[in-house]
Amino acid sequence: MRLLVLGGTEFVGRSVVEAAVGRGWEVTVLNRGNKAVPEGVTRVVGDRTAPGGLDGLAGGEWDFVVDTWSWAPSAVRDSARALEGRASSYVYVSSRSAYAWPTPRGANEDAPVVEASSDDEEYEDYARAKRGGELAAEEVFGDRAVFVRAGLILGPYENIGRLPWWLTRIAKGGPVLAPGPENLGIQFIDARDLAEWSLDAAERGLGGPYDMVSPPEHATMAQILQECVRVTGSDAELRWTPPEPILAAGVQPWTDLPIWVPPGEDHDSLHRSDVSKVLASGLRCRPVTETIEDTWTWLKSIGGQAPRRPDRPTVGLDPAVEAKLLNR
Structure with a gap:
């Protein structure tokens, strides 16, 4: 399998890269090049917020994309558009913060979400930024976009x-x-369990939101x-x-x-969220x-x-x- 990770050197992104390498996958990461990547991983240097920041991906094709972006949704929008037709699945690591606060006890993926836009250039509002990123991925990849709505992440x-x-x-x-x-x-969710599930979800062709927490x-x-x-x-x-x-x-x-x-x-x-959906889909x-x-x-x-x-x-x-x- 060929995997593109947008990020890939810190916490969740690093866990995804290591999980994919452990499976013997061919891994490419796009980032600013400030931190080392594991041996055998191909790095493409690029700043998603700068003009031409995605140029290094031109011509490449991957089976799956994992995106850990936490800032302006417009960057997810631009990445998804640039990769349209060159990947079969787009896994966006979102957050349970995308739900309208407070979510009631026992809430699941059907809970109301915040108002947001994929064209938003701001990220001061974390909830709107994450929901906007989901919309950006969905607009391009449709039901081939997976929203990993993570809760507390440790590890x-x-x-x-x-x-x-x-x-x-x-x-x-x-x-x-x-x-x-x-x-x-x-x-909470261990970042490594999040990573393994995300790769499984991409392989299985899952789509839509999944609350990612124990x-x-x-x-x-x-x-x-x-x-x-x-x-x-x-x-x-x-x-x-x-x-x-x-x-x-x-x-x-x-x-x-x-x-x-x-x-x-x-x-x-x-x-106190209901995570029966993600557990039924194979989360361990x-x-x-x-x-x-x-x-x-x-x-x-x-x-x-x-x-x-x-x-x-x-x-x-x-x-x-x-x-x-x-x-x-």
């Missing part, structure tokens, strides 16, 4: 910093503020944090704290305490232990400092705020 190469922050904080040891309740369900019962906050303690080998003591004092201290869920959102409307939207979610072990191994291999996307806010709790809450 090696993470460039947002959510799981790396928890691993780094817990590795320091001592009392650790653990946001409760302990049995709070967390839905079942609600796949993990809890306790399982995630306890596993962080185990893999780091630290003497960290998890101090489980109810949501009320945490929120009263001005701590922001999701950013100050990554992954965590207290029970309520936001938690229902982020961690690896154990939580494997995701955390492999992320820690990767993090240590790069010196303990995870890369950060410049377009995303810094995550993690101020140590002074944590200390105040621990001493309350």
Whole structure:
């Protein structure tokens, strides 16, 4: 199989490239050329936002395209148009953010989406940018366009910093503020499972939206944090704290305490979605232990400092705020 990945050197894109190489596929990536690509992968240097940025793809043909673009939908539009007739399937890595917020508990792919346009040149509104990218792919590839509506993505190469922050904080040891309740369900997808499913979907000729996240019962906050303690080998003591004092201290869920959102409307939207469609289509979610072990191994291999996307806010709790809450 011949695969073209638009991007291909960071987090999800890198996971897709490695999965395809592992299958023995012929892989080409288009990107700005700032980072190394795996051995055997063909790189085409091009900036999708610049005039002539897709010229390096002229004349090429591929079986499938995977696009991980997160900015202006117009770039997806231009790429899809340039590749029309030269690929059989276009897999666009979208987001569950494309749904109108808040999505109710148990929502699935039929939930209302935000208003958007494939011609939009802006990307400040992440939800509209992702929905616009879906429309751009669909306008050219029709039912051969797959929308991978990812939820929380974790795993090696993470460039947002959510799981790396928890691993780094817990590795320091001592009392650790653990946001409760302990049995709070967390839905996430390992980037490598997303990658494997995306390649399978392209091969099978799937199309349309698929919510890409684990079942609600796949993990809890306790399982995630306890596993962080185990893999780091630290003497960290998890101090489980109810949501009320945490929120009263001005701590922001999701950013100050990554992954965590207290029970309520936001938690229902982020961690209580119905994923029966993607599970029926063959999604396999690896154990939580494997995701955390492999992320820690990767993090240590790069010196303990995870890369950060410049377009995303810094995550993690101020140590002074944590200390105040621990001493309350």
